[in-house]
Each structure stands twice: as C-alpha cells, then as structure tokens.
Amino acid sequence: MSDRPAILQVIPALDIGGAERTTIDVADALEHEGFHALVASRGGQMEPQLAATGGELIRMNAEAKGPHILLSNARMLLSLIRTRDVQLVHARSRAPAWSALWAAHWAKVPFVTTYHGIYNAGNRFKRFYNSVMARGDRVIANSQWTADHLIAEHRIDPERVRVIHRGVDTAVFDPAGVTPERIAAMRAAWGIADDSLVILLPGRLTRWKGQIVFLEALAQLARENALTQVHAVIAGDAQGRDAFADELRAKIASDGLSLHAQLADAIADMPAAYLAADIVVSASTDPEAFGRVAAEAGAMARPVIATDHGGARETVLHGASGFLVEPGSAGALAEAMQKLCGLDADMRRRMGEAGRTHVLSHFTKTKMCADTLALYNELLAG
Numbered sequence: 001m002s003d004r005p006a007i008l009q010v011i012p013a014l015d016i017g018g019a020e021r022t023t024i025d026v027a028d029a030l031e032h033e034g035f036h037a038l039v040a041s042r043g044g045q046m047e048p049q050l051a052a053t054g055g056e057l058i059r060m061n062a063e064a065k066g067p068h069i070l071l072s073n074a075r076m077l078l079s080l081i082r083t084r085d086v087q088l089v090h091a092r093s094r095a096p097a098w099s100a101l102w103a104a105h106w107a108k109v110p111f112v113t114t115y116h117g118i119y120n121a122g123n124r125f126k127r128f129y130n131s132v133m134a135r136g137d138r139v140i141a142n143s144q145w146t147a148d149h150l151i152a153e154h155r156i157d158p159e160r161v162r163v164i165h166r167g168v169d170t171a172v173f174d175p176a177g178v179t180p181e182r183i184a185a186m187r188a189a190w191g192i193a194d195d196s197l198v199i200l201l202p203g204r205l206t207r208w209k210g211q212i213v214f215l216e217a218l219a220q221l222a223r224e225n226a227l228t229q230v231h232a233v234i235a236g237d238a239q240g241r242d243a244f245a246d247e248l249r250a251k252i253a254s255d256g257l258s259l260h261a262q263l264a265d266a267i268a269d270m271p272a273a274y275l276a277a278d279i280v281v282s283a284s285t286d287p288e289a290f291g292r293v294a295a296e297a298g299a300m301a302r303p304v305i306a307t308d309h310g311g312a313r314e315t316v317l318h319g320a321s322g323f324l325v326e327p328g329s330a331g332a333l334a335e336a337m338q339k340l341c342g343l344d345a346d347m348r349r350r351m352g353e354a355g356r357t358h359v360l361s362h363f364t365k366t367k368m369c370a371d372t373l374a375l376y377n378e379l380l381a382g
Contacts, residue, residue, distance in 0.1 A: 147163050
C-alpha cells in the first residue's frame with residue numbers, strides 16, 4: 001500500500017484494446033509524477049503491464065450492468081477513495097462509470113470521463129445510459145470528431161470537453177528501431193517476393209472494418225490489369241468470427257485474387273508489418289473515433305489511405321500523407337490505391353515522412369499523457 005496520493009481509473013477489463021492501452025500508459029505517467037495509479041477492473045491480459053508501471057489493480061466486477069451490482073461497486077469505490085487517499089476518479093466505460101460517478105459525488109472528489117468510442121443510442125433508455133460518459137467534471141474526447149459528436153448528442157457545455165488524442169508510442173513505432181531482418185521475416189511469413197509492392201489492411205476481422213470493400217477495390221484493379229507486382233495482405237484476429245474469415249477467403253478465390261491477395265494471421269510485430277508494406281489502408285465503413293491504424297502507420301512513415309470520416313480526418317493529411325476516400329466506395333478506394341501504386345518510391349517516401357511528422361507533432365503517447373495529467377492537476381488545483 002502506498003502513502004502517496006492516488007488517482008483511480010475505472011475500466012471493465014484489462015484485455016487488449018485501445019482504452020486499456022491508454023489506461024496503462026496513463027498509469028505509468030502517474031507513477032512517474034508521484035501519484036499512485038489505481039485501476040479498478042476485473043483484470044485481464046494486460047495485468048502484467050500494469051504491474052510493470054508500479055500501478056495497482058483493484059479487482060472489481062466492473063463489467064456488470066445490474067443496478068444492485070452498480071450500487072455495490074459504488075460503495076466499494078467510495079471505501080477505496082476514502083482509505084487510499086484517492087484525489088480524482090477517471091472512468092473509461094459506461095457501466096463502471098455509473099458506479100464511479102456516484103462514488104466520486106459522495107466523496108466530493110473530481111470525476112473525469114473519456115469518450116473512447118461512439119455508443120449506439122437506439123432509444124431514450126440507451127441514450128440515458130450512455131449519458132454517464134458526458135457527466136464528468138471534464139469529458140475527454142479522443143478526437144475532435146468525437147468531441148463534436150458528444151457535444152451534439154448530449155448537449156453539454158463545450159467548456160467541459162477536452163480533446164486529448166489517443167497517443168502512439170513512438171519509441172515502439174519508430175522506423176529506425178526496426179531491423180531489416182524483422183522486415184524480411186514479415187515478408188517471408190506472408191510469402192511475398194522482394195520486388196512486390198505490398199498493400200496492408202490490418203485490423204480485427206469484422207465487417208465494418210471494410211475488408212469486403214477492400215477486396216472489391218482490388219477486384220476492380222485486377223479487371224483493369226492494374227495489379228501487376230502488387231500484393232495485398234488482410235491481417236487480423238477473427239475473434240471468433242470464423243464464418244466471416246471464410247467469407248473473405250471465398251471472395252479472394254471467386255474474384256480471381258488468389259495471386260494478389262491473402263488473409264493472414266493476426267500480427268504480433270506491427271512495426272515490422274508496417275515497414276514490410278508500402279501502403280497501408282484503413283477502410284472502415286463506420287467512423288472510428290480515433291483510428292489506431294492510420295496513426296501507427298503514419299508514425300512508421302507509410303502513406304495511408306483511410307475513409308473520410310471519424311478520427312481519420314485528423315490523422316491523415318489528404319494529398320500530403322495519404323488520401324481520404326468515400327466510406328464504403330470500392331471505386332474511390334481503387335482509385336486511391338492505383339494513384340499511390342503509380343507513384344515512384346521516392347514520392348511515397350515523402351508522403352510517409354509527412355505522415356510521421358504529423359503524428360510526432362500531434363498524436364504521441366507522451367503528449368497524450370502530459371495533456372491528461374495537466375487536466376488532472378487543473379481539477380485538483382480548482
């Protein structure tokens with residue numbers, strides 16, 4: 001038990017994901033700044049990473065939504081706040097946010113929420129349930145697009161909203177840190193010749209990530225004989241969606257793309273994967289609140305094609321670091337891919353460098369953590 005003042009983050013689980021990664025990053029920053037980082041959660045795969053920061057896991061059934069459990073969790077959090085000198089509570093998901101809101105209110109400590117994504121609101125009850133994420137003393141939005149959405153959806157005072165973009169770990173996503181051997185190993189794993197131009201679409205296998213649109217765009221280019229020396233890789237975890245993975249394989253075969261496209265396994269070494277590719281695509285048909293792929297690929301100095309909505313409008317500089325295309329349009333995606341493939345390697349390199357400069361200026365883990373801690377200190381001083 002620490003005698004330092006504590007900051008409490010609340011999140012359902014610590015499995016692999018963007019909100020979870022941000023929780024760990026902020027915990028690390030808190031520990032370095034003299035706070036003790038507490039995380040209330042059921043735990044998960046990233047527990048060792050939290051422990052490595054010096055942060056502490058407080059086990060709680062944070063995924064449950066039943067009223068009795070929410071109230072029980074609120075009482076547990078209130079006791080935690082009082083006994084562990086918790087100065088501020090930060091909630092990162094709806095169900096535990098209700099418990100955290102009540103506990104912070106009872107204890108009279110500042111309450112912060114982060115809008116990590118866009119929540120469906122098909123009825124009044126669901127909209128009310130979602131509204132807890134707009135009830136913080138400060139509400140963090142992970143992109144300007146997210147901020148605009150939540151202000152319109154919940155009609156809150158814009159002064160309470162702070163845009164703090166999700167941060168890329170530029171120590172990990174650094175082209176200079178990837179050896180040629182790692183790049184060669186990635187291409188070998190994909191079975192791709194050295195002289196092939198590689199287009200990579202990474203991300204979990206789910207329909208809204210746009211893999212079908214990507215294959216339709218490739219099929220259009222194939223019909224136009226524009227895929228010479230081009231090889232496309234769709235890489236991601238099916239997460240139980242085996243039927244969709246089978247659908248993608250069948251479409252590759254039926255569209256005559258077997259020599260030019262493949263469905264690969266989830267990637268463990270993403271920095272090497274980005275450098276093993278020449279072009280990176282994010283084809284999501286629904287808006288992404290931030291969009292990790294576009295930012296990470298930009299950090300790795302790769303030109304990016306992304307759909308023109310959501311956070312991609314902030315991470316991709318259209319015409320400079322890549323292209324933004326109409327969501328769901330195979331024709332627009334095919335045109336952008338053909339345009340980038342038609343550039344010489346030096347032009348693609350310049351676009352990639354523009355993307356890296358943009359990411360280093362706006363979307364780093366260091367900046368995200370500094371902005372978050374500045375917000376905490378603002379509330380604590382107030």
